Amino acid sequence: MCLAVPGKLIEIFDEASLKMGRIDYNGTVTKACLEYVPEARVGQYALVHAGFAISILDEEEARHSLAAWQELKEKMEGL
Amino acid sequence: MKYLADFRDPGLARALLAEITASVTRPWTLMEVCGGQTHAIVRSGIDQLLPASLKLVHGPGCPVCVTPIAYIDKAVELADQPEVIILTFGDMLRVPGSNGNLLDAKARGADVRMVYSVLEAVELASQRPDRQIVFFGVGFETTAPGNAMAILQARRLGLANFTILACHVLVPPALRALLTSPTNRVNGYLAAGHVCTVMGLADYQEIVDQFQVPIVATGLEPVDILAGILAAVQQLEKGEYRLENAYQRSVTTTGNSHAREVIDQVFMVCDRIWRGIGFLPASGLAIRPEFAAFDAEQHFRLRATAEPDNGCQAGQVLQGLLVPSRCPHFGGRCKPEHPLGATMVSSEGACAAYYRYQGVVATNEG
Numbered sequence: 001m002c003l004a005v006p007g008k009l010i011e012i013f014d015e016a017s018l019k020m021g022r023i024d025y026n027g028t029v030t031k032a033c034l035e036y037v038p039e040a041r042v043g044q045y046a047l048v049h050a051g052f053a054i055s056i057l058d059e060e061e062a063r064h065s066l067a068a069w070q071e072l073k074e075k076m077e078g079l
Numbered sequence: 080m081k082y083l084a085d086f087r088d089p090g091l092a093r094a095l096l097a098e099i100t101a102s103v104t105r106p107w108t109l110m111e112v113c114g115g116q117t118h119a120i121v122r123s124g125i126d127q128l129l130p131a132s133l134k135l136v137h138g139p140g141c142p143v144c145v146t147p148i149a150y151i152d153k154a155v156e157l158a159d160q161p162e163v164i165i166l167t168f169g170d171m172l173r174v175p176g177s178n179g180n181l182l183d184a185k186a187r188g189a190d191v192r193m194v195y196s197v198l199e200a201v202e203l204a205s206q207r208p209d210r211q212i213v214f215f216g217v218g219f220e221t222t223a224p225g226n227a228m229a230i231l232q233a234r235r236l237g238l239a240n241f242t243i244l245a246c247h248v249l250v251p252p253a254l255r256a257l258l259t260s261p262t263n264r265v266n267g268y269l270a271a272g273h274v275c276t277v278m279g280l281a282d283y284q285e286i287v288d289q290f291q292v293p294i295v296a297t298g299l300e301p302v303d304i305l306a307g308i309l310a311a312v313q314q315l316e317k318g319e320y321r322l323e324n325a326y327q328r329s330v331t332t333t334g335n336s337h338a339r340e341v342i343d344q345v346f347m348v349c350d351r352i353w354r355g356i357g358f359l360p361a362s363g364l365a366i367r368p369e370f371a372a373f374d375a376e377q378h379f380r381l382r383a384t385a386e387p388d389n390g391c392q393a394g395q396v397l398q399g400l401l402v403p404s405r406c407p408h409f410g411g412r413c414k415p416e417h418p419l420g421a422t423m424v425s426s427e428g429a430c431a432a433y434y435r436y437q438g439v440v441a442t443n444e445g
């Protein structure tokens with residue numbers, strides 16, 4: 001149940017006065033509530049837990065982390 | 080983000096593993112707090128690939144597992160009332176209570192339904208004014224924002240037939256309890272990345288300072304978990320203890336302030352009994368008195384019942400003191416088809432992870 005999964009926000013709309021979105025997880029599309037991520041924009045990746053987006057993934061940070069690990073990988077391959 | 084798959088990249092995972100192996104010079108024990116992390120670890124075999132002197136033990140972060148039997152019993156009692164439709168997450172249906180589970184209630188005619196979001200329950204309540212709609216909502220700080228929003232929404236819509244049977248628990252008090260236990264042998268903690276996403280890191284900084292242990296906020300993909308392990312090991316090897324964030328794409332120091340505000344508005348901190356673990360003061364969230372009309376326990380005047388003991392060892396498992404496969408009932412009296420404990424049926428339960436991914440080599444009960 002804690003298995004929040006990231007998916008791409010492909011549409012934002014209103015439903016019963018709540019900000020909602022459609023999230024695409026690699027082809028499977030479901031609905032999620034966006035009230036907790038009011039800054040969300042279409043095209044961003046949201047982390048959705050039990051029907052609620054709890055964060056918008058920061059692409060810049062993702063790139064940073066990956067670059068650091070990539071360096072490690074290259075160092076290892078160079079040995 | 081084309082990076083999503085990168086957090087599962089075997090090449091990166093191998094590089095991190097090699098770096099972990101090169102960093103470890105002494106035996107260490109780390110605990111991953113979140114049951115989602117436990118499943119990712121056992122599924123990807125990370126626990127088998129780490130150097131022998133580095134042990135991972137599994138933590139209490141499985142909300143279904145720690146929900147008291149008394150709450151399952153309350154849910155079953157409500158389900159058996161003819162005017163009630165009870166909705167919950169799929170994980171809760173097969174969790175054994177003292178007298179059967181929700182699926183048993185369904186089999187004898189109760190209206191029990193599985194949903195993915197509490198908002199489906201709110202929607203049903205507005206469509207079916209003739210029925211009482213009860214959402215059985217358990218979970219950690221990650222699930223509380225949804226339930227809080229549902230209560231606000233039900234109030235906005237003026238619904239008189241929507242209630243939540245809420246049993247929320249909080250991670251930091253459980254961590255403190257583990258850290259003060261004389262049997263604790265954990266050197267460092269991987270904090271649950273999604274709980275930190277909602278709540279931020281302040282509570283964990285306090286725990287680091289008070290107990291002088293490294294805590295690393297860690298994500299749930301294999302590469303995230305290895306990065307969290309590496310960060311913790313590097314601190315331990317240097318004799319440091321710091322709060323570190325190895326899940327920066329989702330976790331910020333202050334967490335999700337919108338979610339925290341709404342949680343505070345609807346819930347207040349309360350004492351809780353944790354299944355298998357026992358009473359922990361100030362370790363849960365209860366619905367505030369202003370919202371009593373949406374609290375199933377108050378609305379239906381449910382009685383408290385005692386916690387029975389059926390021999391399940393999950394309390395030990397959830398505190399990292401027992402490997403599931405060492406439980407005397409594992410694979411024998413206790414299997415996913417006929418579980419003794421919630422840890423065997425929850426999608427985040429450690430016993431279920433061992434049963435599913437490591438297989439039962441031999442049952443412990445012959």
Ligand code: SF4
Binds near residue numbers: 390392394422423
């Ligand atoms: S194997 Fe079954 S009885 Fe043993 S701890 Fe796990 S859930 Fe409980």
